[in-house]
Amino acid sequence: NIVHVILSGGVGSRLWPLSRKSNPKQYLNLFKEGSLFGMTVLRNKVLCDQVIVVGNRENYQLSREVLDSQGIIYTDIVEATPRNTAAAIAFAALAAAADDILVVTPSDHVIVGEEAYKKAIQAGIEKAREGYIVTFGIQPTRPETGYGYIEFENDRVLSFREKPNQDTAEDFIERGNFLWNSGMFCFRADTLLHELEQFEPKVYATAFAAWQHQKDGRLDESLSKKIPSISIDYAVMERSKKIRVVATQFEWSDLGSFEALYDYLRSTGYSVDENGNMVIGSDMYTAFVGLKDTIVVCTDDALLFVQKEKSQDVKKIYNTLEKHQ
Ligand code: GDD
Ligand code: MG
Known part of the structure; x- marks a missing residue:
C-alpha cells in the first residue's frame, strides 16, 4: 500500500497571534480553499491508499474534523509529548506494514501545481520501491538558513546539509548544484526503520519501546520522554547512503513566518x-x-x-x- 503520513506536530509559533497552541497554523482557514491541513489531505488523496496522521493531544480533534468532512478513514497517532520528526516518522513506519511505501509530508506547506506535484510523488514512489529514501528538492531562491540543502548530481545525493549557517548557505547558492529540502520524503517503512536503527539506535529502540505500549495509537508519556528529540534530517538524511532526490517543478512555500x-x-x-x-x-x-x-x-x-x-x-x-x- 501507499500511505500518506501527515506530520502535524508543530504550533507555527512564528505566526503568532494567528497561530495558537490550540489552533496551529495548519488548521487556520487562511485561504479560500480552506486550511493548509485540508489542502495537504486533498492533494495526496488521489496518490495514496491510506492516511496516517501523527499529531498530538492538543490538535488531533482538529485533524479529525478535516478528515471526517472529507470522508477519509485514517489511522491516528497521538503523541504524548513532541519528540521531533525522527520519532514521529518512526511511529508511522511502525504502524505501517514493512513493505508499505510512506509518502511523508508536513501539513503546513503551500504547494501550487497539482500535475507537477503528482509527477514528483509518482517518481518518488518508484525510487522508494527500489529501496531508496527519496527527498523532494526545490530550486532555491535565496540563502535561507532555515532549510536543509541537498547537493545533487542527477538523482544522486552527494550530501545533505541541514540548516547551514549564512556563509555556508551563500556558498551553496553560488555553487549551484544544491536544492532545498522540501521536508517531504518517500520510502518503504522497513528501509527507514533500518537506517534509523543503524544511525540512531537509541531513538530507534526508545521509539520502538514506546510504540509497543501504545493504546489505540495513543502514546505513553513517560516512555515517550525517553526518546531523544532529533529531526529526521539530522538523524537519517545527513548520514544515509540510500538518499535520492526528485527535483520538483511545483511552486512551494513553507509559510514559516x-x-x-x-x-x-x-x-x-x-x-x-x-x-x-x-x-x-x-x-x-x-x-x-x-x-x-x-x-x-x-x-x-x-x-x-x-x-x-x-x-x-x-x-x-x-x-x-x-x-x-
Ligand atoms: N507529529 C509531530 N511530532 N510532528 C512534528 C514534530 C513532532 O514532534 N516536530 C515537527 N513536526 C512536524 C511539523 O509540524 C512540520 O510539519 C514538520 O514536522 C517539519 O518540522 P519543522 O519543525 O517545521 O521542521 P523545519 O521547518 O525546521 O525543517 C524541515 O523542513 C524544511 C522545509 O520546510 C527540514 O526537513 C528541512 O530540511 C526542510 O528544508
Ligand atoms: Mg517547518
Whole structure:
C-alpha cells in the first residue's frame, strides 16, 4: 500500500497571534480553499491508499474534523509529548506494514501545481520501491538558513546539509548544484526503520519501546520522554547512503513566518500599500504614516506589529507568553 503520513506536530509559533497552541497554523482557514491541513489531505488523496496522521493531544480533534468532512478513514497517532520528526516518522513506519511505501509530508506547506506535484510523488514512489529514501528538492531562491540543502548530481545525493549557517548557505547558492529540502520524503517503512536503527539506535529502540505500549495509537508519556528529540534530517538524511532526490517543478512555500506569508499573499493579489505595509486579519481601514514594510496582524485578543524582515523574531514573543499562546 501507499500511505500518506501527515506530520502535524508543530504550533507555527512564528505566526503568532494567528497561530495558537490550540489552533496551529495548519488548521487556520487562511485561504479560500480552506486550511493548509485540508489542502495537504486533498492533494495526496488521489496518490495514496491510506492516511496516517501523527499529531498530538492538543490538535488531533482538529485533524479529525478535516478528515471526517472529507470522508477519509485514517489511522491516528497521538503523541504524548513532541519528540521531533525522527520519532514521529518512526511511529508511522511502525504502524505501517514493512513493505508499505510512506509518502511523508508536513501539513503546513503551500504547494501550487497539482500535475507537477503528482509527477514528483509518482517518481518518488518508484525510487522508494527500489529501496531508496527519496527527498523532494526545490530550486532555491535565496540563502535561507532555515532549510536543509541537498547537493545533487542527477538523482544522486552527494550530501545533505541541514540548516547551514549564512556563509555556508551563500556558498551553496553560488555553487549551484544544491536544492532545498522540501521536508517531504518517500520510502518503504522497513528501509527507514533500518537506517534509523543503524544511525540512531537509541531513538530507534526508545521509539520502538514506546510504540509497543501504545493504546489505540495513543502514546505513553513517560516512555515517550525517553526518546531523544532529533529531526529526521539530522538523524537519517545527513548520514544515509540510500538518499535520492526528485527535483520538483511545483511552486512551494513553507509559510514559516509572516515574511513568507506576506510574500505569498502579495503574489495572490492581496492588498499592500505603496510602502509595502500589510494588514492581516482585519477589514478595518488602516493607515500607515512613516512606516515601511510593516505587517499588522489582528486577532480578537491580540495585535502584532512586525517589521517584515524581523519576522523570524516573532517566535521569541510566543515563547515569553503564557496567557495568549
Ligand atoms: N507529529 C509531530 N511530532 N510532528 C512534528 C514534530 C513532532 O514532534 N516536530 C515537527 N513536526 C512536524 C511539523 O509540524 C512540520 O510539519 C514538520 O514536522 C517539519 O518540522 P519543522 O519543525 O517545521 O521542521 P523545519 O521547518 O525546521 O525543517 C524541515 O523542513 C524544511 C522545509 O520546510 C527540514 O526537513 C528541512 O530540511 C526542510 O528544508
Ligand atoms: Mg517547518
